[in-house]
Amino acid sequence: MTKLLIICGPTATGKTALAIDIAKKFGGEIVSADSRQVYKEMDIGTGKDLPKGSTYKAVLGNYGFYEIKGVKIWGYDLVEPTKQFSVANYTRFAQKTIQHIIKRGKLPILVGGTGLYIKAVVDGIPTAFIPKNESLRKNLAGKTLAELFENLAQLDPIKAALLNVSDRKNPRRLIRAIEVAQWRLKSGRKEKIRIKKYDSLFIGLNAPKNYLFEKIEKRVDERINRGLEREIKKLFEKGVTWESQAMSSLGYRQWKLYFEKKETRDKVIDIWKNEEKKYAKRQITWFKKDKRINWFDISKRRWRNYVEKLIKKWYSNANVSKN
Numbered sequence: 001m002t003k004l005l006i007i008c009g010p011t012a013t014g015k016t017a018l019a020i021d022i023a024k025k026f027g028g029e030i031v032s033a034d035s036r037q038v039y040k041e042m043d044i045g046t047g048k049d050l051p052k053g054s055t056y057k058a059v060l061g062n063y064g065f066y067e068i069k070g071v072k073i074w075g076y077d078l079v080e081p082t083k084q085f086s087v088a089n090y091t092r093f094a095q096k097t098i099q100h101i102i103k104r105g106k107l108p109i110l111v112g113g114t115g116l117y118i119k120a121v122v123d124g125i126p127t128a129f130i131p132k133n134e135s136l137r138k139n140l141a142g143k144t145l146a147e148l149f150e151n152l153a154q155l156d157p158i159k160a161a162l163l164n165v166s167d168r169k170n171p172r173r174l175i176r177a178i179e180v181a182q183w184r185l186k187s188g189r190k191e192k193i194r195i196k197k198y199d200s201l202f203i204g205l206n207a208p209k210n211y212l213f214e215k216i217e218k219r220v221d222e223r224i225n226r227g228l229e230r231e232i233k234k235l236f237e238k239g240v241t242w243e244s245q246a247m248s249s250l251g252y253r254q255w256k257l258y259f260e261k262k263e264t265r266d267k268v269i270d271i272w273k274n275e276e277k278k279y280a281k282r283q284i285t286w287f288k289k290d291k292r293i294n295w296f297d298i299s300k301r302r303w304r305n306y307v308e309k310l311i312k313k314w315y316s317n318a319n320v321s322k323n
Contacts, residue, residue, distance in 0.1 A: 002102055004198035005109045005311065008033070008118055008287055010280035012215040013205035013298055016049070016073075018307065019111040023071040025308065026315055029101045031094055032075030033112030033121070036249040038085050040077040041235055044228045045251035047219070048076055060100055063093055074101075075112075081246035082239055087128045091120045095196065107315070115286040124195035127180045136182065140175050148174040155181035201314045203307055204293035206284065211299045216276045223251065224269065232259070250279055 005028065007015050019030050032038075036046040043050060050066055056077055058064035065072040074097045079085045094110070094117070101108040110121060120128055140148060149168060153160040159177055167173045207215070232255055240247060242256050254272040257263035263271075287293055294310060296303045 001197065001199040003107060003315065004098065004122070004200045005107060005314075006118060006122065006200055006202045007109060007111045007205070008115070008202065008293065009113065009205035010212065010283040010287075011113050011276060012212060012219050012280070013207060015111050015113070015205055016047075018203075018205065018304065019109050020069055020071045021304070022308070022311060023107070023109055024069070026107050026311065027105075028107035028109045029065070029072040030074065030109050030111050031097055031101070032073060033090075033094070033110050033114050033117040034075070035085075035090075035114040035117060036251070037076050037112075038078040038090065039081045039246045039249070040079065041238065041240075042081055042231070042246060042249070042252070044223050044226050044231045046249065047223070050076075060096055063097055081235060082244055084132075084245050086132070087116055087120050087125060090117050091125075091128055094121045099196075113283050115283065122195070122198065122200055127176075130180050130183050133179050133182065136179055137175060140178065143171075145169060145171060145174065148178065152178050152181060155185065200292070201311065202290065202293040203311070204287055204295040205298050206295055207297055207299045212280060213277050216280060217273050220251075220269065220273050220276060229255070250275055 005022070005026075007019050007022070009015060016030070016032075019028075022028060023030055034046065036042065037048055039046070048066075049068075051068060054066050054068070056064050056066060063074065063078065065074045066076055067073070075093070078093060079089070098108045098110075098121070110118060112118065116125070119125060140151070143151070145168065148171060149160060149163075152163075152174060155178060159181060163174075163177070167177075206212070228251070232252065235247075242253075247253055247256075251272060254268055254275060258265055258268040296307055
């Protein structure tokens with residue numbers, strides 16, 4: 001069975017840096033699984049960390065790669081920041097790209113912190129390819145959480161009952177659930193899972209809270225020093241607005257109050273750092289549910305050696321074990 005290496009975990013744990021080293025040693029190429037890095041012109045805030053002079057090489061139609069330290073990285077700059085981009089869009093890209101990597105005898109390495117993207121590639125998401133209903137979304141846009149939940153309960157009471165507290169408080173997720181439920185009722189069809197099976201190894205990177213939070217704060221400061229404000233201004237000059245899907249990304253939406261002169265720069269930076277920490281907690285909660293993940297504490301000595309040892313065993317078809 002074709003092998004697929006997955007490196008996942010919360011933000012600021014050095015997933016891409018590790019993946020580049022692994023790719024060099026095992027002849028691999030990286031496929032980014034980050035919902036923010038798919039947007040063009042959004043480099044600093046999304047942490048693409050591209051070397052100066054990097055050029056994008058299109059190979060598979062609109063899909064292409066950057067090369068960092070001799071390693072190809074796919075999944076950056078897939079769409080203009082003024083456009084919509086869905087899990088279905090990502091799944092199509094990832095499946096095509098992974099097959100392209102495999103055909104050339106390379107090891108595909110799926111890397112990122114967007115758990116939904118990783119799940120879509122490895123396990124499939126049945127509802128991913130159900131189309132959006134823009135007229136329905138407009139009708140639901142002004143409704144309260146209670147009204148949205150009641151609407152869903154009428155269409156799909158089982159789905160409504162299974163929603164957790166977080167989903168019940170998220171209008172976007174409620175609207176999508178209503179959209180899916182309505183599509184099922186109207187079409188009378190059951191969606192199919194579209195995936196290719198892989199021999200997958202999951203590597204998860206994590207760290208104690210204080211250690212991780214310190215790294216998050218440092219990284220936010222680095223992105224500000226690199227010129228994130230200028231990047232946002234350039235996006236506005238190219239027609240991007242606060243209503244664009246891309247600008248709802250973490251690291252961008254927090255600046256709205258500052259640009260509208262409703263909040264100070266320091267306050268916005270504090271808000272951003274806190275939101276990054278909350279995001280890291282949500283990522284950990286998501287990934288901890290997946291028992292396939294082999295976790296490594298990046299604050300420990302020689303953790304990279306143990307990662308490489310595990311990958312080497314798996315890659316050579318030996319028993320997968322940390323010991």
